[in-house]
Amino acid sequence: MTSATARIVLGVAGGVAAYKAADVLRRLVESGHDVTVVPTESALKFVGAPTWAALSHHPVSSEVWTDAHDVPHVALGRGADLVVVVPATADLLAKAAHGLADDLLTNTLLTARCPVLFAPAMHTEMWEHPATQANVATLRARGVIVLEPAIGRLTGADTGKGRLPDPGEIALLAQTLLAAPDAFPPDLVGRHVLITAGGTREPLDPVRFLGNRSTGLQGYALASVAAARGAQVTLIAANVSLPAPAGTAVIAVETALQMRDAVLATIEAGVDIVVMAAAVADFRPVDAAQYKIKKTGDPSRGPAPIELVTNPDILAELVTLRRSSAQPSAPVIVGFAAETGDADADPLEHGRAKLIRKGCDLLVVNAVGNGKAFGTPDNAAVILSADGPARDVPLGPKTVLAAAVWDEAVRRISVPPRP
Secondary structure (H helix, E strand, O other): HHHOOOEEEEEEOOOOOHHHHHHHHHHHOOOOEEEEEEOOOHHHOOHHHHHHHHHHHHOOOOOOOOOOOHHHHHHHHHOOOOOEEEEEEHHHHHHHHHHHHOOOOHHHHHOOOOOEEEEOOOOHHHHHHHHHHHHHHHHOOOOOOEEEEEEEEEEOOOOOEEEEEOOOHHHHHHHHHOOOOOOOOOOOOEEEEEEEEEEOOOOOOOOOOOOOOOOOHHHHHHHHHHOOOOOEEEEEEEOOOOOOOOOEEEEOOOOHEEEEEEEHHHHOOOOOOOEEOOOOOEEOOOOOOOOOOOOOOOOOOOOOOOOOOEEOOOOHHHHHHHHOOOOOOEEEEEEEEEEEOOOOHHHHHHHHHHHHHHHEEEEEEEEEEEEOOOOEEEEEEEEOOOOOOOOEEEEHHHHHHHHHHHHHHHHHOOOOOOO
16 A cells, blocks of 8 residues: 555544644645544534544545445545544543444544554643553553653643654554554553664854754654654754754753763663664864854954764663673663765775674664755665674655654563563
8 A cells, every 4th residue: 555545544533632633634644644634523613623634535424324335434444545533632542442433433433454653742640640540551452552642731731641643653653553453463562662863063262063864754754653653762963953852851952972871871761772873073273262253354264173973872881781791681682874985995885894893682774864864754775783684675664764763672682671
């Protein structure tokens, strides 16, 4: 099934976050999908049927009686390649868990045999209630993907866990399921994973820095997929301007030294997998200027030289720490290598040499430059392994590459999940 021919049912339950489902719908339609919106009667009190019809280019109904001769309560679910519910309220989750079917959306959920993705949104107390948690556990045990809600501003003045995940993240995860229906097995439940993302910056003066082109998209894709697979996720982000993936704890840093400190502190708390996806600066100035560096009066003289010192190799340090530890719970370590190739070797050859040099379990090698990898929604890579064959991941959404990385990392964990 290609994304261009995918048939999606977008269910909308009756919560105030229903208006954000319009953004999810727009993204899916603009990506070439055929989307039918099935709102509940309560959802139509927040966003009317004309809006859904205009954005989806399909008629909209919440009732099983509309066009009954076409048997929509059966046909929609049978014909769907994916069902996404945004927002999934506590009421809707309860009905789905118990197999209730009193409207078109819940009937569709019962007849669907495709992947189903719920994006919850509700007040914190409702999400944390034992009944809701039991319903979520029941759905996940059946293979349904229920995302963790985000933490943030809720209805009124309240803030807490229960906010709808970012519409862009929901749409991306939906497209990931179309490209790779098995991308989100619950194999990271009870696991703590650490991911670094973005690009570090090393100050030259108060306004300038040494940096790189990394935007953090791949690291955030890794975090989003890990959370969808049930992991406790710590994301150490260097200079990233992206919404935090739902269900993750984000630690913001700027420099390589700050990232090193955050990584080592998190490792101390116990981690099952470490994925070093950030682009860490190799060098930093010996001393950052206290004031902005000015041009000289004579343009022929040029700027004064900037003395650099080598930054710590965080990935190599983690491997060394693991080798010196007698703990059986030492984490699986995954590195990333953004390579351009040169006159001596191509990117993959450089990657193989780096895998040996670094000593990590897996190394994800991707060619960069000329519009590749940095700042793009897609990525291609080869996952090199210290103990097995390489895995080629063709060009596709960065979340698909993320799923492949987690597939390879999970099977190398040697300790049982945490209770």
